[in-house]
Amino acid sequence: xxxxxVQNIQYEHESPQGDVAxxxxxxxxxxxxxxxxxxxxxxxxxxxxxxxxxPHVNMLVHLMKCHCEGRIVSPSxxxxxxxxxxxxxxxxxxxxxxxxxxxxxxxxKSGKSFSLHPSPLLLQSFNQLADRxxxxxxxxxxxxxxSDVSSDYYFGGSYQPGQATxxxxxxxxxxxxxxxxxxxxxxxxxxxxxxxxxxRQFEQLVGTNINQRVFSIxxxxxxxxxxxKRAKSRYxxxxxxxxxxxxxVERGVIRPLPEVMDVSRLDPSDFxxxxxxxxxxxxxxxGVPSQTTPELMFYxxxxxxxxxxxxxxxxxxxxxAARRFHDxxxxxxxxxxxAARGTALGHTFLMTCAAFGQPIIDIPKxxxxxxxxxxxxxxxxxxxxxxxxxxAAHYLMKLMEFSPPDILSMSWYERIRPYAAGKVAxxxxxxxxxxxxxxxxxxxxxxxxxxxxHPHGPQGRPIxxxxxxxxxxxxxxxxxxxxxxxxxxxSFTSPSAQKLYAQNGSRTAPRYSVGEDPEVRRLSPIFxxxxxxxxxxxxxxxxxxxIPQISEIINACGTELHDMLRGIVTPHEALSRLQTYAExxxxxxxx
Numbered sequence: 001x002x003x004x005x006v007q008n009i010q011y012e013h014e015s016p017q018g019d020v021a022x023x024x025x026x027x028x029x030x031x032x033x034x035x036x037x038x039x040x041x042x043x044x045x046x047x048x049x050x051x052x053x054x055p056h057v058n059m060l061v062h063l064m065k066c067h068c069e070g071r072i073v074s075p076s077x078x079x080x081x082x083x084x085x086x087x088x089x090x091x092x093x094x095x096x097x098x099x100x101x102x103x104x105x106x107x108x109k110s111g112k113s114f115s116l117h118p119s120p121l122l123l124q125s126f127n128q129l130a131d132r133x134x135x136x137x138x139x140x141x142x143x144x145x146x147s148d149v150s151s152d153y154y155f156g157g158s159y160q161p162g163q164a165t166x167x168x169x170x171x172x173x174x175x176x177x178x179x180x181x182x183x184x185x186x187x188x189x190x191x192x193x194x195x196x197x198x199x200r201q202f203e204q205l206v207g208t209n210i211n212q213r214v215f216s217i218x219x220x221x222x223x224x225x226x227x228x229k230r231a232k233s234r235y236x237x238x239x240x241x242x243x244x245x246x247x248x249v250e251r252g253v254i255r256p257l258p259e260v261m262d263v264s265r266l267d268p269s270d271f272x273x274x275x276x277x278x279x280x281x282x283x284x285x286x287g288v289p290s291q292t293t294p295e296l297m298f299y300x301x302x303x304x305x306x307x308x309x310x311x312x313x314x315x316x317x318x319x320x321a322a323r324r325f326h327d328x329x330x331x332x333x334x335x336x337x338x339a340a341r342g343t344a345l346g347h348t349f350l351m352t353c354a355a356f357g358q359p360i361i362d363i364p365k366x367x368x369x370x371x372x373x374x375x376x377x378x379x380x381x382x383x384x385x386x387x388x389x390x391x392a393a394h395y396l397m398k399l400m401e402f403s404p405p406d407i408l409s410m411s412w413y414e415r416i417r418p419y420a421a422g423k424v425a426x427x428x429x430x431x432x433x434x435x436x437x438x439x440x441x442x443x444x445x446x447x448x449x450x451x452x453x454h455p456h457g458p459q460g461r462p463i464x465x466x467x468x469x470x471x472x473x474x475x476x477x478x479x480x481x482x483x484x485x486x487x488x489x490x491s492f493t494s495p496s497a498q499k500l501y502a503q504n505g506s507r508t509a510p511r512y513s514v515g516e517d518p519e520v521r522r523l524s525p526i527f528x529x530x531x532x533x534x535x536x537x538x539x540x541x542x543x544x545x546x547i548p549q550i551s552e553i554i555n556a557c558g559t560e561l562h563d564m565l566r567g568i569v570t571p572h573e574a575l576s577r578l579q580t581y582a583e584x585x586x587x588x589x590x591x
Contacts, residue, residue: 033126033133034065055082055092060101063118064126067168072107072204073116101125105171105207117204123167166517169496175207176484178236182206185223185238187469188214189412190435191291191506192239195492198504202497206488217241217412218343221551228253233474236485237492240287240472242278243554246375246546249281250590254472257285261486270495270511272466272534278541279470282376287470288493291508293432294464294530294539295351297455298416300425302448311450312426313462315355315395318455322402325425334402336415336427339565344411346558347544348428351465352392354543356457358383360553360582361545369463372542380547382582384575391457393564393571400565408565420445428454430467431526434507438524451529453538464533465543468508502527548590549582556581 038061041054062081066073079089096102101122107113118126176182186192195202196212203210213235215223224238228251240248248254257263266288268276275292279285299312303325312318322334338344350360354369361380363370383389400407404418412433419427420437422444437445453462471489473482491497498514507526509515515531533539544550556578564574 033129034061034068037061037133038065053083055084055089056096058082058084059089059093059096060122060126063102063116064122067118067204068201071200075114075116078116103171103173105173105175107175107207117171118168120167120170123170127167166495166499166513166520169205169491169494169500171205172207172487172491176487178208178481178484181209181211182237182485182488183211183213183235184471185213185215185220185227185235187220187239187241188216189291189432191293191432191501191508192469194501194504194506198500201500202492206491224248224253225251227474228476230476233477235474236477236481237471237489238474239290239469241469242467242541243544243546243550245278245281245286245470247548247551247590248472249286250548252475254286255475255477257287257473260473260482261490265490266493267495270513272510272512272530272539274466274534274539274541275468275510277373278466278546280373281546283373287472288489289468289510290471290493291432291468291506292466292510292530292539293430293468293508294466294533295428295430295454296464297452298419298427298429298434298445299450299452300422300445300448301450303425304450311452312455313452314455315457318426319395319398319402322399322426326402328405331423333404333418333424334426335399336404336407336410336418336424337399338411338415338428339396339400339403339407339562340409340411340414340558341562342555342558344558345562345565346554346556349392349396349557349561350554351454351463351543352395353383353389354463354465354540355454355460356388356392356395357459357461358386358388359542359545360384360389360557361547361586363542363545368537368540368542369461370540370542372545375545375547378547378586380586382553382579382586384579384582388457388459389575390571393561393575395457396561396565397571408562431507431530432468434524434526435505438507438526439505451526453533462536462538463540463543464530464538466539466541467544468510547586549585549588552585553582556585 041057041061059078059082063073063078075093079086079093082089082092084092101119103117103119104114105117107115192212192214199210199212220239221241221244224240227234227238238254240254263285271289272292275289279287279289297312304311304321307324309321309324310317312321318335325332326334338348353360359370360383362383363372363375363380365371404410404424415427416429416433416436418424419429420440420443437443437449440446453464456462471493473485473489477485495511495513498509498511499517499520502509502514502520502523507524509520509527509530512531514520515527520527530539560569560574560577563569564571
């Protein structure tokens with residue numbers, strides 16, 4: 001697996017949220033094969049006399065190399081790469097264009113200047129070639145090529161066994177014509193940081209500059225609402241956290257997708273069901289899943305095996321295991337989770353209520369637990385004054401006994417650091433945080449992590465609460481920018497693009513086709529496990545129902561329960577306050 005680099009995400013006007021693991025290079029497996037072929041052909045051409053260059057192969061390999069690196073290729077540079085006389089190289093270029101292996105894209109309005117790009121046929125053919133090169137090399141040299149670390153990746157060995165089903169992303173036929181480039185508002189998590197690292201490659205794909213503005217979750221919410229009040233949107237696309245969808249629709253922040261595009265272009269059936277449903281309001285899609293990342297229980301399989309403990313599938317099992325691993329005198333703790341005041345703890349409590357078998361409002365039951373597909377009608381009653389909500393609060397109080405001493409300040413990233421470092425045996429975490437240890441083989445958790453849906457209470461069932469973001473078109477985006485914004489939206493959320501994110505460190509895949517791709521599955525067990533959870537109907541978005549008031553209710557939960565965890569109020573008092581607050585808030589309209 002490619003090694004990750006660790007990078008500080010600098011948020012707008014605030015301190016860094018933390019270190020995020022991201023991979024440094026675009027599409028490393030494809031680039032590895034290109035490099036090998038390029039070096040091999042040079043050796044063959046320069047080792048014997050007389051010899052004749054192969055212009056066709058030299059140009060195609062050079063074109064693929066530039067495609068992987070996000071570099072623009074002009075006709076003259078490709079002719080030069082042929083290593084043949086100029087007239088011969090020009091003639092050979094015409095031949096590979098006529099064969100459908102090369103596409104052109106205009107770089108100027110006149111069309112006189114254009115760039116060259118691999119066609120879908122060339123991308124597909126190259127994938128097949130890479131697979132064959134790997135098998136031929138292994139067949140010829142056998143074990144002499146293999147080592148404990150690199151055997152799976154020599155000559156792009158992630159193409160073996162089995163052929164990839166998704167080719168690399170292709171360039172748009174026409175470059176986007178957006179004055180000032182494509183402007184995107186996103187969250188500063190590892191997946192969007194992977195997109196930032198791939199910026200150069202995606203700029204080549206869409207044909208314009210990409211300007212990505214990054215915020216922490218609370219600041220992202222504020223900036224999206226602030227942008228909606230402007231006469232013209234500063235952003236062509238904005239990332240919307242799934243629970244915000246109802247609020248953003250009711251406030252008129254985002255446009256319905258059917259108003260701006262043919263939704264069938266997205267292949268909706270390819271998205272995980274829960275992730276696609278969560279992008280809807282009153283049955284209308286308002287965004288496209290950019291990342292679908294369930295929150296799971298991470299646990300150290302090796303440590304559990306040493307003690308002969310079964311995987312912690314219930315809340316009682318979590319407490320029992322945490323008790324057995326907890327050893328604060330030696331710096332080891334049972335479990336880490338989101339307990340920081342405000343938004344972080346608020347999300348934790350909503351998902352813990354779901355693990356105990358109920359949502360935080362009285363939505364109707366269905367086969368998956370509860371239905372959050374008809375929230376626009378309103379009139380819901382909060383459910384904080386129930387026995388199950390009280391059980392959930394008591395569970396968090398018990399977790400405190402086996403948590404690190406700084407648990408009350410731990411949020412999204414802080415809970416994963418001690419887990420990755422081997423200081424805690426279990427941690428609740430989104431799959432997008434797995435690169436912290438999956439891409440760092442120096443971490444004790446590397447290769448030793450198991451993934452489970454949320455351990456459930458006595459009246460609950462296995463649930464993997466769906467998190468992540470949808471990319472949306474702002475309601476106040478200028479009309480002449482909408483068509484190009486839509487083209488970028490389709491390109492960034494395509495299966496090929498999602499595969500590229502996974503290859504560069506992302507552990508979120510909103511599409512079934514991406515999780516089923518053999519190359520992607522070899523990167524992490526997460527992809528296959530999440531697909532299985534989706535098929536078992538364990539991926540659910542009702543634990544955080546996207547009612548318009550949800551952000552304020554989440555923040556209130558995180559405030560009241562933080563006082564509870566500090567011992568200032570009892571669980572009963574905290575929930576009573578929440579019930580009163582939520583009842584009053586749900587009566588008021590969104591303004």
